[in-house]
Amino acid sequence: MTNQQALSELSSLLGDRFSAGKSDLDLHGRSETHFPHLPPDAVVYPGSTKDVQAIVAICARHRCPVTGWGAGTSLEGAALAMRGGVTVDFSRMDKVIEVNAEDMDVRVQPGLTREALNRELRATGLMFPVDPGANASLGGMAATRASGTTAVRYGTMKQNVLGLQAVLADGRIIRTGSRARKSSSGYDLTSLLVGSEGTLGLITELTLKLQGIPEAVSAATCAFPDIGAAVDAVIATIQSGVPMARIEFVDIDTVAAFNSVNGADMPPLPHLMVEFHGSPQGTEEDAARFGEIAGEFGAGNFAWASAAEDRNRLWKMRHEAYWAILQTRPGARAIVTDICVPISRLAEAVEQTRADIAESPIPGPILGHVGDGNLHAILLVKDDADMQVAQRLAGRMADRALRLGGTITGEHGIGMGKLGYMEAEHGAAWDVMSDIKRALDPLGIFNPGKVVRQD
Numbered sequence: 001m002t003n004q005q006a007l008s009e010l011s012s013l014l015g016d017r018f019s020a021g022k023s024d025l026d027l028h029g030r031s032e033t034h035f036p037h038l039p040p041d042a043v044v045y046p047g048s049t050k051d052v053q054a055i056v057a058i059c060a061r062h063r064c065p066v067t068g069w070g071a072g073t074s075l076e077g078a079a080l081a082m083r084g085g086v087t088v089d090f091s092r093m094d095k096v097i098e099v100n101a102e103d104m105d106v107r108v109q110p111g112l113t114r115e116a117l118n119r120e121l122r123a124t125g126l127m128f129p130v131d132p133g134a135n136a137s138l139g140g141m142a143a144t145r146a147s148g149t150t151a152v153r154y155g156t157m158k159q160n161v162l163g164l165q166a167v168l169a170d171g172r173i174i175r176t177g178s179r180a181r182k183s184s185s186g187y188d189l190t191s192l193l194v195g196s197e198g199t200l201g202l203i204t205e206l207t208l209k210l211q212g213i214p215e216a217v218s219a220a221t222c223a224f225p226d227i228g229a230a231v232d233a234v235i236a237t238i239q240s241g242v243p244m245a246r247i248e249f250v251d252i253d254t255v256a257a258f259n260s261v262n263g264a265d266m267p268p269l270p271h272l273m274v275e276f277h278g279s280p281q282g283t284e285e286d287a288a289r290f291g292e293i294a295g296e297f298g299a300g301n302f303a304w305a306s307a308a309e310d311r312n313r314l315w316k317m318r319h320e321a322y323w324a325i326l327q328t329r330p331g332a333r334a335i336v337t338d339i340c341v342p343i344s345r346l347a348e349a350v351e352q353t354r355a356d357i358a359e360s361p362i363p364g365p366i367l368g369h370v371g372d373g374n375l376h377a378i379l380l381v382k383d384d385a386d387m388q389v390a391q392r393l394a395g396r397m398a399d400r401a402l403r404l405g406g407t408i409t410g411e412h413g414i415g416m417g418k419l420g421y422m423e424a425e426h427g428a429a430w431d432v433m434s435d436i437k438r439a440l441d442p443l444g445i446f447n448p449g450k451v452v453r454q455d
Contacts, residue, residue, distance in 0.1 A: 002062040002063055002064060003041050003062065003064045003065075003084060003085060005062050006058050006059050006061070006062035006064035006085075006086065007020065007041060007042050007064075007086070009058045009062075010042065010044055010055060010058055010059075010086065011042075013054060013055075013058070014044055014045070014046075014051070014055075017044060017045040017046070017047070017051075017092070018042060018043075018044050018045075019042065019043045019044075019045075020041065020042045020043075024043045025039035025040060025041075025042075025043065026039055027072075028040055028043050028069055028072070028079075028081070028087045028089065029080065029081070030072065031072075031074070031075075031077050031080060032072070032073055032074065032075055032134075032336075033075050033076075033077075033333070033334055033335060033336050034333045034334060034335050034381065034387070034390075035077040035080060035416055035417070038077075038080040038081055038082060039081070040067065040081035040084055040085055040086060040087040041081075041084045041085055041086065042086050042087070043069075043086070043087045043089050044086055044087070044088055044089065045089050045091065045092045046088060046090065046092070046093060047092050047093060048093070048204075049165060049167065049173060049204040049205065052088065052167045052202055052204050053167050053171055053173060055086070055088060056167050056168075056169065056171055056202065056445075057171045059085070059086055059445055060169060060170070060171070060443060060445055063443050063445060064085045064086055064445065065081060065083045065084060065085025065086065065445055065446075065447075065448050066085060066086050066088060066202070066445050066446055066447070067079060067080070067081045067085065067086070067087050067088065067198065067446075067447050068087075068088050068090065068139070068140075068143060068198035068202050068203075068447065069087045069088060069089045069090065069140075070090055070091075070110065070111065070136060070137030070138075070139050070140025070141075070143070071091075071113060071134065071135065071136050071137045071140055073132075073134040073135075073136045073140070074140070074144060074412075074413065074415055075336045075338075075412045075415075075417075076409070076412045076413050076414060076415030076416060076417040076418055077415040077416035077417055078143070078144055078197045078198070078413050078414070078415035078416075078447075078450060079140070079198075080415075080416065082416065082448060082449035082450070083448050083449060085445075088202060089111075090109070090110045090111035090137060090139055091111045091137075092111060093109040093110055093111040093112075093139075093204065094109055094111035094112045094113070094116065094137075095108070095109045095112065096108050096109075096112065096117065096120050097109065097205065099120075099121065099124060099126075100179065101124045101125075101126060103179060104126060104209065104210040104211070104212070105162060105179055105207055105208060105209055105210055106121070106126075106128070106207070106208050106210055107205060107206070107207050107208075108138055108205070108206050108208065109139075109204070109205060109206075110137060110138060110139020110140075110142070110203050110204060110205065110206060111137050111139060112137065112138050112139075113135045113136065113137050113138065114128060114130065114131070114132075114135065114136060114138060114141065115135045117138065117208075121210065122213075125212060125213055126210040126211065126212060126213065127210065127211055127212075127213050128160070128208055128210055128211075129150050129153075129154035129160070129211045130146065130147060130148060130150065130151070130154065130155075130156065130157055130160055131148040131149050131150045132146045132147065132148035132411070133148055133149070133318075133319035134319075138206055138208070139203045139204075139206065141157050142157050142161050142164065142193075142194050142203055142206055143193075143194075143195070143196065143197050143198050143203060144157075144195065144197055144411075144412070144413040145157050145158055145194050145195030145411070145413065146411055147369070147372075147374075147410070147411045148369070148411070149246045149248055149315070149318065149319075149369060150245060150246055151369060151371075151372055151374075151411075152244050152245070152246065152247055152369065152371030152372050153243060153244060153245045153246070153277070154211060154245075156411065157194055157195075158191060158194055158195065159209070160208055160209045161177070161190060161194050161206055161207070161208060161209075162177050162178065162179060162180075162181075162190070162207040162208065162209055163175065163176055163177025163178050163179070163190055163206075163207040164176055164177065164190055164193060164194070164203050164205060164206050164207065165203070165204050165205035165206075166193055166200075166201035166202060166203050166204060167201060167202045167204055168200075168201045168440060168441075169201070169440060169441040169442070169443065169445060169446055173204075174189070174201075176189040176190040176193065177189075177190040177207065178207075179207060181209075192436070195413070196451065197413055197414065197415065197447060197450050197451050198446055198447040198450075199437060199441065199446050199447045199450055199451045199452065200436070200437065200440045200441060200446065201440065201446065202446070214245075214277035214278055214283075215278065215279050215280065216277075216278060216279055216280040216282070216283045216284075217245075217275060217276070217277055217283065217306075217308075217311060218275070218276045218283045218284070218286075218287050218304065218305075218306050219246075219273070219274065219275040219276075219304070219305045219306075219310075219311045219314055219315070220273075220274050220275075220287065220302055220303060220304045220305065221266065221271050221272070221273050221274075221301075221302075221303045221314065222271065222272055222274075222291075222294055222299045222300065222301060222302045222303070223266065223267050223269040223270070223271050223299065223300055223301040224269060224270050224271070224272065224294075224297065224298055224299050225269065225298045226270065227249075227251070227270050227347050227350050227351055227354070228347040228351070229270075229297040229298050229299075230249060230270050230271075230272055230297070230299075230347075230370070231249070231343070231346050231347035231350070231370060232297050232347070233272070233293055233294045233296075233297040233299060234247055234249075234272065234343065234370050234371060235343055235344065236293050236296070236297070237289075237290055237293050237294070238343070238371065240289065240293060242286050242289050242290055242293070243276070243277075243278070243286060244274060244275070244276065244286075244290075244371055245275045245276055245277040246273070246274060246275040246315075246371075247272060247273075247274050247275075247369075247370055247371040248272065248273040248274075248318055248367065248368070248369060248370060249270065249271070249272060249273075249350075249366075249367060249368050249369075249370035250270070250271050250273065250318075250321070250365075250366075250367045251270055251350070251354065251365060251366040251367065252268055252269060252270060253325075253328075253363065253364075253365035253366070254321055254325065254365040254366065254367045255267075255268060255269070255270075255271055256268065256328070256365075257321065257324040257325045257327070257328050257365060258317055258321070258324060260324075260327075260328065261323075261324035261327050261328070262317045262320075262324060264317065266301070267301050269301075272294070272299075272370065273314065273315075273318055274290060275311070275315075276290070287304070318367075321365075321367055321378075322334070322336065322378060325365050325378045325380070326378075326380070328363070328365075328380075329363060329380040329382070331382055332380040332381060332382050333380075333381055333382075334378050334379060334380055334381070335378075335379040335381065335387075335390040335391065335394055335417075336376065336377075336378050336379075336412070337376070337377055337379065337394040337397060337398075337412070337417070338368070338374060338375060338376045338377075338409055338410050338411060338412045339374075339375050339397050339398060339400070339401035339406055339407065339408060339409065339410065340372065340373050340374045340375070340401065340406050340407050340409070340410030340411075341373045341375070341401055341404045341405065341406030341407075342373055342404065342405050342406060343370070343371075343372070343373040345373070345404040345405065345406070346368075346370060346373045346375065348404065349375055349397075349400055349401065349404055349406075350366055350368075350375060352400060353366060353375065353377060353393075353396075353397055353400065354366060356393055356396055356397075357377070357379070357393060360389050360393060361386070361389060362379060362380055362381060362386050362389050362390060362393075363379075363380050364377045364378060364379040364380065364390075364393065365377070365378050366378075369410070369411075372410070373406065373410070374410035374411060375397075375410075377393070377394075377397060379393055379394065394417075395421075398418070398421045398424070399424070402424060402425055407425060408421040408422075408424075408425050414450060414451045415450055416449065416450065419449075419450070419451070419454075422451075422452075422453075423453075430452070430453060431453070433451065433452050433453075434452045434453045437451075437452045
């Protein structure tokens with residue numbers, strides 16, 4: 001009943017920016033992967049921070065759950081309304097507020113997508129480099145501490161959010177951080193909110209670090225005789241100081257999907273996909289040095305792509321690997337799980353995970369951001385029996401990550417899917433997270449059921 005009272009007040013406040021229509025509820029109850037359909041009771045579309053403040057005040061008064069929504073691309077169900085209530089869709093808060101080209105930073109609203117931001121920045125010679133693949137909203141990327149293919153050079157959202165504005169559960173609007181590149185002033189509330197998955201506050205503005213668009217870019221693929229050789233080549237390249245902009249790993253099954261679905265002509269071997277940014281001379285030298293190092297580990301079948309259209313085609317194929325892999329088992333859904341380990345343990349993690357999957361009755365191609373030790377498995381399931389197998393495989397991956405000194409998720413976040421592994425990774429620190437949650441959201445209205453221990 002309290003939810004209904006909140007919905008009535010929100011409808012009166014927002015008018016046509018409030019929706020309880022079936023199509024809207026269905027859209028906001030869907031996940032990119034395997035999670036069940038969980039529609040909210042209503043969807044609201046704020047246009048300003050003041051709107052968000054008013055929405056939170058009404059929901060707090062009636063203890064109505066509030067879940068933030070960006071582009072809905074989370075792979076762990078982070079934006080699903082597990083306990084109903086209101087989904088706050090930020091798609092209408094999608095403006096660039098201020099570009100400071102001299103200082104290489106920008107202020108944006110959270111609903112702006114990364115691709116839209118880079119289109120806006122093109123004339124300035126600057127770019128926002130964090131690239132998770134999907135055209136995600138920047139607010140969602142901050143909330144999940146996203147990263148992607150370029151993190152090996154430019155870092156994750158953690159390193160690229162200078163400050164933010166957020167609405168807390170008690171209605172306060174706070175600003176964290178500044179446009180300065182460093183500070184030793186007080187607690188780092190920016191880092192606390194980045195990665196909190198909307199459980200501590202709703203982000204309504206971001207100040208982001210920008211980078212110069214590189215003068216020259218060169219990309220390539222190359223094949224290796226085995227996984228260990230590919231990873232050893234990456235370690236040697238990084239230790240040699242060669243500045244990689246992207247360095248991705250794809251296993252044999254992923255290569256097969258590329259060949260079948262995308263018409264690629266890659267030999268059936270593990271591959272690295274690499275990219276270099278810099279001056280024309282610098283990228284040429286970096287590429288040549290990488291080629292020498294990779295050759296020492298048995299690399300072959302180099303295919304270089306310097307023209308923009310060739311590079312775009314290459315990275316489009318990598319970013320759409322999930323969809324290509326899905327097509328290799330028609331009618332399947334996927335558990336898409338990730339772990340991150342020290343790079344020296346990555347080959348071990350990949351080989352053991354591949355062995356586990358090979359012994360199971362389901363397919364599960366592996367790929368990842370090898371430059372920072374991030375491994376993804378796309379476990380394809382058709383029925384409940386497959387799902388149980390996939391969940392066991394994902395659990396073994398999480399256990400393996402912790403055993404090898406890593407983490408249960410490098411970039412997908414916790415959401416609904418990884419909650420069961422949090423105690424194993426964090427121990428008593430997970431209880432401290434719950435203490436912080438209770439301090440900032442004592443009624444538990446922000447994205448309940450995510451990240452912290454469920455009451």
